[in-house]
Amino acid sequence: MAVCVAVIAKENYPLYIRSTPTENELKFHYMVHTSLDVVDEKISAMGKALVDQRELYLGLLYPTEDYKVYGYVTNSKVKFVMVVDSSNTALRDNEIRSMFRKLHNSYTDVMCNPFYNPGDRIQSRFVCLGRAFDNMVTSMMIPVC
């Protein structure tokens, strides 16, 4: 299960960022920020490589001693970054991919909401706006034990 989930806009500012242990949030913010460099590197490598692999899922960005960071970029250059606990029995690649797919679907739903202005933060303050997105992220972050 994810420890921190972040949605980052095309211009590299966060649209949504949430982490489970509410103390030490800054550490996760910092990790997400540093992972953006890795994401950019992978995107530019994808553009130059003549291989036909133009997948949206970027895979493991970098591992630290406690956490692993995974990335995913959409066609509209919106990046999803997920930080997962390393001590967790290693989540299979498929599970991470399916989590990203759910994230992408929810993000698309938020985008299609007429009350959402593209570029705003995704907040669940207004009842209909970010509540579904928030709930979906919560379901991904509930700890297993």
Add this chain to the structure above:
Amino acid sequence: MADAVLFEFLHTEMVAELWAHDPDPGPGDNIWRWLLPLESWGQNMNLSVLESVGFRVGQALGERLPREMLAFREELDVLKFLCKDLWLAIFQKQMDSLRTNHQGTYVLQDNSFPLLLPMAAGLQYLEEAPKFLAFTCGLLRGALCTLGIESVVTASVAALPGCKFQVVIQNS
């Protein structure tokens, strides 16, 4: 099959409603306004409202439609996506031709544009046609914007129901 018709009806009503909306009366007497030709009554304002509605819809579609597709590698891929997948999703047909001068200008040509088909074929309603193209111009611009391309989209009609959309990429 019924889905396409719903959008056509909605679009027709949108144009009729936003066109019939009276602009703010000027400082002069209301009665003198009737002497002005119909086209000058806030024409530009209403078309830009239609275009911005299309822009927002295009942004949402640009997010939803390419979801299962692989990443676009270059500009031409994005334009091809517009001509094939976007047009297919909205109008159930593909664009008839795409031309470019390789310097940032693309011309997309549709020989039987579904929103113009119900009107007469030929030159009969040529002056009315631009109203019905504003929404689609905004749609193209919005989809391009989500996919990372700033552009200016204009449309022109030589003879109904064919029309051309010209996309000029704004380089920063």
